[in-house]
Amino acid sequence: MTDAIIRFDKVVKRFGDLTVLDELDFEVKKGEKVSIIGPSGSGKSTVLRILMTLEGIDGGVVHVDGEPLWHELREGSLLPASEAHLRRMRSKLGMVFQQFNLFPHMTVMRNITEAPVKVLGLGKKEAQLRAEELLDLVGLADQAKKFPHQLSGGQQQRVGIARALAMRPSILLFDEPTSALDPELVGEVLTVIGRLAEEHDLTMLLVTHEMRFAREISDRVCFFDRGQIREEGTPDELFTDPSEERTREFLKAILD
Amino acid sequence: MHWSEYLLPLAEGAWVTVQLTVYSTILGGVLAFVFGIGKLSSNMAIKSVSVGYIELFRGTSLLVQLFWLYFALPLAGMAIGIDLRLPPVVAGVLALGLNIGAYGAEVVRGAIQSVHQNQREAARALNFTPRQTLFNIVIPQAIPEMMPSFGNLAVQNLKDTALVSLISLGDLTFRAEQIRNFTQDSTTIYTLLLLMYFGMALVVTVVMHLIERFAGRWRMVGS
Numbered sequence A: 001m002t003d004a005i006i007r008f009d010k011v012v013k014r015f016g017d018l019t020v021l022d023e024l025d026f027e028v029k030k031g032e033k034v035s036i037i038g039p040s041g042s043g044k045s046t047v048l049r050i051l052m053t054l055e056g057i058d059g060g061v062v063h064v065d066g067e068p069l070w071h072e073l074r075e076g077s078l079l080p081a082s083e084a085h086l087r088r089m090r091s092k093l094g095m096v097f098q099q100f101n102l103f104p105h106m107t108v109m110r111n112i113t114e115a116p117v118k119v120l121g122l123g124k125k126e127a128q129l130r131a132e133e134l135l136d137l138v139g140l141a142d143q144a145k146k147f148p149h150q151l152s153g154g155q156q157q158r159v160g161i162a163r164a165l166a167m168r169p170s171i172l173l174f175d176e177p178t179s180a181l182d183p184e185l186v187g188e189v190l191t192v193i194g195r196l197a198e199e200h201d202l203t204m205l206l207v208t209h210e211m212r213f214a215r216e217i218s219d220r221v222c223f224f225d226r227g228q229i230r231e232e233g234t235p236d237e238l239f240t241d242p243s244e245e246r247t248r249e250f251l252k253a254i255l256d
Numbered sequence B: 001m002h003w004s005e006y007l008l009p010l011a012e013g014a015w016v017t018v019q020l021t022v023y024s025t026i027l028g029g030v031l032a033f034v035f036g037i038g039k040l041s042s043n044m045a046i047k048s049v050s051v052g053y054i055e056l057f058r059g060t061s062l063l064v065q066l067f068w069l070y071f072a073l074p075l076a077g078m079a080i081g082i083d084l085r086l087p088p089v090v091a092g093v094l095a096l097g098l099n100i101g102a103y104g105a106e107v108v109r110g111a112i113q114s115v116h117q118n119q120r121e122a123a124r125a126l127n128f129t130p131r132q133t134l135f136n137i138v139i140p141q142a143i144p145e146m147m148p149s150f151g152n153l154a155v156q157n158l159k160d161t162a163l164v165s166l167i168s169l170g171d172l173t174f175r176a177e178q179i180r181n182f183t184q185d186s187t188t189i190y191t192l193l194l195l196m197y198f199g200m201a202l203v204v205t206v207v208m209h210l211i212e213r214f215a216g217r218w219r220m221v222g223s
């Protein structure tokens, strides 16, 4: 428990009458690479969006780095978090979106440097040096001057990864980073994510339908079903010998 | 009086019309941004003032607004002991700008709202403040969306300047009326008037197009 960098404690999330997360308990250790799999609508994105503070919670407590994310401890009681608290907590996390969500009016370079300069207060030169390193890391060193619409989907997503890394998060969230890509472009993005997983002590949380990839890079795989973790384990356990019937059905359907 | 002699007074009037159009369009543009953004504010006071302004100036006619500023405001000022007499040019620019600003505010609001939600989410994930998100992420993408409507409003504004001749401002329409009263040569005068307004509208359209292309130049790179 002490080395958990992310901890969901009986977290409830509702959209109107729909309970999307139903007293979810969930932990991720520092540096751990965790994949989340599960059927559509099971609440996978919601978990990431709550962590990225894009979506609030209706019950329970989310801890990040030992501190409540959506609450603040003031005068001995847990109160809803202020924007200042959310800002501080948010700086620990980064997110890579399914639709990339690059800023279309900015060059690749500015997409990556804008937040470090405006939010972290980095000097322009320093931010550019950092961006060049990151572009190198994602294999796009020669694309800095282009605009997002001039890049392929796979290239755009790699810029998305570089943009998130430029803020130096300790936790990186990936929400189906390859689902919007043409099949032939999936590989280049997965290669980059795989390299990150191998070479960095980043904590990674990855929602994906790429089962083979999840199996390769994850320390642990969680199968989500109807707002709860139905089953979790090492990739080998979960993929070769799932104990739950629901997991078996899901894997069978997706692997066929 | 030969028709070529009409040209000098008409050109003088046209110059006044141009100035009125430029100043009031700039004023209207500023008001459009202030109140268009204001209408989206989460601060209820700012929001209410913005909605109030937009509804008031869209719900009343420009003519009434102009007369109110020029004739009623000074009287109201006198009643409370302040000199609120406005020179005709100021009253004209104010009325036109306030009027076009109210319509423009709705354009600004609509364009800001049309920027995809996922842009705001990306900005939030990168820890931009709401203000930075608005000014660095959302508005630069919204401006190219606004420009076609702004172009229409600017042309509309040019045509509306004719109303200021009613507070004896020597604009193009006013000068034309003067010459017509003197010469009774309605056909020539009104034909010239028509052509001159049309020419100016063309210029306004072209200028707005150039601004549109400039504001959205990132869209055209490499295509």
Ligand SMILES: Nc1ncnc2c1ncn2[C@@H]1O[C@H](COP(=O)(O)OP(=O)(O)OP(=O)(O)O)[C@@H](O)[C@H]1O
Pocket (backbone or CB within 6 Å): A015, A018, A020, A038, A039, A040, A041, A042, A043, A044, A045, A046, A047
């Ligand atoms: N803003 C929202 N308003 C209402 N309902 C929502 C909203 N966001 C998500 N939902 C619903 O919550 C449920 C869980 O959504 P979520 O996006 O977390 O699912 P998911 O597991 O990521 O599914 P997928 O594999 O399709 O991405 C779905 O039924 C979805 O329709």
Ligand SMILES: [Mg+2]
Pocket (backbone or CB within 6 Å): A044, A045, A046, A175, A176
């Ligand atoms: Mg999802």
